[in-house]
Amino acid sequence: MKSLKSTTPTQSSRQRADLSNFTPEQKLEHRRAQWRKFDAKPERKARKAVTNKAYYDANLTSVERREAKAEYLKTWRRDNPVKERDGKLRQNYGITLQERDALLEVQGFVCAICAAEVPGGRGDWHTDHCHSSGLVRGILCQHCNLMLGHARDNTDTLARAITYLGK
Structure with a gap:
């Protein structure tokens, strides 16, 4: 008599493999x-x-829904730049736009490294943070942010660059 144990589709007409020792x-x-x-x-x-x-x-309509949502978000971001910026700061650095502005005020509304009064680049300041701990260090202009990024936040590299510039 055949066993009534459940079987996989390929084993329906033959004995089920003994898996007890597996x-x-x-x-x-x-x-x-x-x-x-x-x-x-x-x-x-x-x-x-x-x-x-x-x-x-x-489900072709789900693709249309995705496209409609993407269009809505694009319009919302364009119409609400302050809320968009605040949301990105909260998501990426855990600070609000007001906290970022307060930090910039403490710095005297200038870059924390070179004291530039304009941010450069696309027109907004860059929030510098430690990649290990995630803590915000300060607000930088585009050039200083790129400099630290290209140096990979390595103080030895930056010290050698200072020595090099002193030649």
């Missing part, structure tokens, strides 16, 4: 191998392709 990882790999064999059958591939196409055709 580790959980080996059992999982065995079942995955069985499903790979099952999915490799041409009739299964064809049926899966038809199902996938039908799903895509039926």
Whole structure:
């Protein structure tokens, strides 16, 4: 008499493999191998392709919804630049726009390194932070921010650059 144990699709007409001595990882790999064999059958591939196409055709509106949402967000960002900037500062550095402005005020509204009065670049100040701890160090102009980035925040590299410039 046949056993009533559950079987994978490829084992329906033959005895189920004895997995009692297998580790959980080996059992999982065995079942995955069985499903790979099952999915490799041409009739299964064809049926899966038809199902996938039908799903895509039926859910084409989800693509349209994504495009509409992207357009909405683009418009919102354009119409709300202050809220957008505040959200980016909170997300990336854990500070608000008011905290960033207060830090800039403490610095005298100039770059913390070169004392430039204009930020340069696209017109906004750069929030400098430690890449190890994530703590904000100060507000920089574009040139100083790039300088630290190219030096990879390495004080030895910056010291050698100072020595080099002193020649």
